[in-house]
Amino acid sequence: MKIAYNRNPEAIVKGTNREIAVFSTDGENIDTEVVKSFGDEWLKFHEFSDKSIEKLSNEYFDVLNDSILNKQSYALDIGCGTGRWTKSLATKAGFIEAIDPSDAIFAADKLLGKIDNVRLSKASVETIPFDDNTFDFAMSIGVLHHIPNTQQAMKDCVRKVKKGGYFYCYLYYNLETRGWWFKTLFAISDLIRKVVSKLPSGLKKFICDILTIVIYMPLILWVRFLVLIGLRNIAKKMPLSAYNDKSFFVIRNDALDRFGTKLEHRFSKAEVLEMMENCGLTDIVISPLMPYYHAIGKKI
Ligand SMILES: C[S@@+](CC[C@H](N)C(=O)[O-])C[C@H]1O[C@@H](n2cnc3c(N)ncnc32)[C@H](O)[C@@H]1O
Structure with a gap:
């Protein structure tokens, strides 16, 4: 073929x-x-x-x-x-x-x-x-x-x-369906991205791993907790809710993708x-x- x-x-x-x-x-x-x-x-x-x-x-x-x-x-x-x-x-x-x-x-x-x-x-x-x-x-x-x-x-x-x-x-x-607090969190993370994405490769990866632990994981664990107690609809509205069922490997990779890339539209x-x-x-x-x-x- x-x-x-x-x-x-x-x-x-x-x-x-x-x-x-x-x-x-x-x-x-x-x-x-x-x-x-x-x-x-x-x-x-x-x-x-x-x-x-x-x-x-x-x-x-x-x-x-x-x-x-x-x-x-x-x-x-x-x-x-x-x-x-x-x-x-x-x-x-x-x-x-x-x-x-x-x-x-x-x-x-x-x-x-x-x-x-x-x-x-x-x-x-x-x-x-x-x-x-x-x-x-x-x-x-x-x-x-x-x-x-x-x-x-x-x-x-x-x-x-x-x-x-x-x-x-x-x-x-572009987060058009999200509320103001979601957009504010995004605006903060976008500022972090603009700084982190300019770092040399090794340091960028290290910082992204830290961001995975201090930003991604607490938000994702919160989402998982809401799902566990039956509040799935509220969980769906939380930032990073898409990672509810994703592995730590996928989350780490996406954090590097998210914060490590200089150009995104x-x-x-x-x-x-x-x-x-x-x-x-x-x-x-x-x-x-x-x-x-x-x-x-x-x-x-
Ligand atoms: C976020 S990754 C997505 C990779 C893969 N599609 C996935 O989802 O796992 C973006 C990819 O786009 C590639 N890329 C960047 N600029 C490109 C261009 N001008 N033409 C084709 N690919 C490009 C990068 O090398 C990178 O592998």
Whole structure:
């Protein structure tokens, strides 16, 4: 099912389980510091268990069904990071091309082991090494909000999808549905992020571990306590309620993701819809469930 690259790679590097073609990631719409930071992050955090991948992928992929994605689908995962969602996708799609501009691609090679319906390439959203109108399904989870021009990056992804194919994305939401106290806590954490994300890699990881213990865990334990005493509806409104059933490993990783990344954009539901429509997508479904916002659209 896999097709040839539309140009020659700059190099082919031997990973642990497969060869990885390396393409230039030069371009206007990429933040190289962010990419480097993700490379460092994912090389440290890549031991996701199959169980945790399955549990989380059920949340992300609630808007998919067999007619959107199946064993005949040629799929593209843009900004695959450790390849955790590529791994989940590998059980549903025919063949997957997974790309990432950072060294995370080598972590993905390890996590994906000997799975043989995946090819990994080091490339960015602007240098996707495949022709336009190639894929039945393309997805980008937690990536486009870390790119300077999210709308342009989304267009670059959707160009690779065939007419009648689907594009799926997860983009940070702008907390539009939350109360003032939630937004205030977020504004404080955002100030912390602006400082922490500028620290050198080792120190950043150390500070993020401390933040996991002093900020994340107390709030999450509070949420768990509310759930335990039967106040699930109140718990759902608390900050970090999404982590109620997540492992400490996932929480640590997300804290590093949250506080360690210099560039992030956040969007309202209406903005997500508008960006997807601007890419020529129709039949757009934005899941009403967490994580906010994940959405799917069909290319016309
Ligand atoms: C938060 S991680 C998400 C990784 C993976 N999708 C996941 O959810 O586990 C963001 C990823 O986007 C990648 N990225 C950043 N800028 C990019 C760009 N311009 N093109 C493609 N990927 C990019 C990073 O290297 C990083 O692996």
